[in-house]
Amino acid sequence: MTLATADLETLLDRAPAGVAVDGFRIDETDGGYALETPDDEWHDLDEDALREALETCEEYVTNWRYWQESVSGEGTGRRAFLRWCEHAPIPDAHGKPTESLAVPERYDALRDGIDRQWGQLSITARFVDIDEPDGERVYDLWHVDDADSDLADLEVYDDPRDAREIATYDDDGRYRPLKTAPTLVSGWAFTGLSGADLVETVGFLYPATIANWHRELRGNLDVDHWTETAERQTGIYDVIDELPREAVDWMAEACCVDSQCLRRREWEYDEDDELDVDGGDGPFPCREPCSLVVAAARKWAVLESEDEHTYELELTTSELNQLEELIDAVAEGRTDEIREADVYDGANRYRARYLRAKRIGEDGLEATQVDE
Numbered sequence: 044m045t046l047a048t049a050d051l052e053t054l055l056d057r058a059p060a061g062v063a064v065d066g067f068r069i070d071e072t073d074g075g076y077a078l079e080t081p082d083d084e085w086h087d088l089d090e091d092a093l094r095e096a097l098e099t100c101e102e103y104v105t106n107w108r109y110w111q112e113s114v115s116g117e118g119t120g121r122r123a124f125l126r127w128c129e130h131a132p133i134p135d136a137h138g139k140p141t142e143s144l145a146v147p148e149r150y151d152a153l154r155d156g157i158d159r160q161w162g163q164l165s166i167t168a169r170f171v172d173i174d175e176p177d178g179e180r181v182y183d184l185w186h187v188d189d190a191d192s193d194l195a196d197l198e199v200y201d202d203p204r205d206a207r208e209i210a211t212y213d214d215d216g217r218y219r220p221l222k223t224a225p226t227l228v229s230g231w232a233f234t235g236l237s238g239a240d241l242v243e244t245v246g247f248l249y250p251a252t253i254a255n256w257h258r259e260l261r262g263n264l265d266v267d268h269w270t271e272t273a274e275r276q277t278g279i280y281d282v283i284d285e286l287p288r289e290a291v292d293w294m295a296e297a298c299c300v301d302s303q304c305l306r307r308r309e310w311e312y313d314e315d316d317e318l319d320v321d322g323g324d325g326p327f328p329c330r331e332p333c334s335l336v337v338a339a340a341r342k343w344a345v346l347e348s349e350d351e352h353t354y355e356l357e358l359t360t361s362e363l364n365q366l367e368e369l370i371d372a373v374a375e376g377r378t379d380e381i382r383e384a385d386v387y388d389g390a391n392r393y394r395a396r397y398l399r400a401k402r403i404g405e406d407g408l409e410a411t412q413v414d415e
């Protein structure tokens with residue numbers, strides 16, 4: 044296969060300004076052109092000799108055209124993300140490349156498709172034309188749970204804006220206030236997206252994750268810790284800076300762990316005071332307490348302002364254990380999974396109703412305050 048004339052002409056147009064991507068370089072020199080790939084070098088080439096030499100490194104030429112002409116945007120999060128999709132080197136904060144696949148390895152892999160996971164998203168980068176690749180890539184996107192599904196069994200979309208609707212409700216039709224909660228519905232696919240459309244679609248499903256991931260990669264993620272965020276709140280959220288220090292730990296454990304949110308929490312109580320709870324392992328960072336956490340913090344700030352008391356109530360040991368099981372089942376979102384017949388589970392609906400019938404009267408739980 045010979046190179047497309049248009050590719051060669053575009054490349055020769057760009058050569059005087061210098062061409063460089065993925066170890067492929069063309070420089071104009073006094074003696075003509077110098078051409079370099081990771082495997083070979085040519086010097087003092089006139090235009091015809093350069094054309095001839097370029098015919099021997101077709102993969103590098105089409106790879107150059109894809110990244111420099113189709114994608115472009117040097118230094119942007121969009122470009123870095125698309126390169127991450129195929130394990131192409133991306134410069135980190137020190138200019139050192141992360142990821143490692145060289146062009147020939149990537150070309151081999153892109154024929155079959157390269158799979159990557161971004162939260163609950165499975166992304167496949169592949170060539171448009173698998174038999175005679177001209178360097179153009181497209182991207183398929185679906186839920187990780189559907190990775191082995193037949194496309195015919197999925198709802199197939201191609202407009203990034205359709206992702207908004209997909210991200211709005213969970214499997215039970217409940218609104219998802221936190222888009223990075225691990226509750227994204229499955230059963231859909233976007234196929235054959237351009238790079239720009241892939242980035243836009245991911246942006247609807249997981250807003251700002253690409254930009255923040257890229258900032259972190261470049262070493263310039265600006266983190267706003269709890270105290271900064273809390274102190275700048277006004278109006279009804281003004282109270283959240285009164286949340287006790289230890290309650291911020293409990294809050295992070297309640298909301299920010301991997302089971303509840305796929306962002307990796309990078310914010311702490313403040314710059315010199317780390318929270319005890321692990322920030323998680325998500326691929327994309329969380330740079331500040333989100334609106335869900337701020338809204339919940341308002342409630343906790345009010346609750347934590349109440350005085351504690353000692354109460355006396357009568358429970359059997361099993362009933363005490365059952366209270367723990369009930370709280371645990373609700374906290375883990377497990378109540379829907381507990382079968383009605385499973386009366387051995389303390390959070391079973393009949394067990395809970397029995398406890399309520401026995402211990403919670405018309406005036407509520409029969410507990411007596413024993414302190415002043």
Ligand code: SF4
Pocket residue numbers: 221223298299304305306307308329330331332333334335336
């Ligand atoms: S603050 Fe916590 S819950 Fe909110 S996005 Fe960040 S990690 Fe997720």
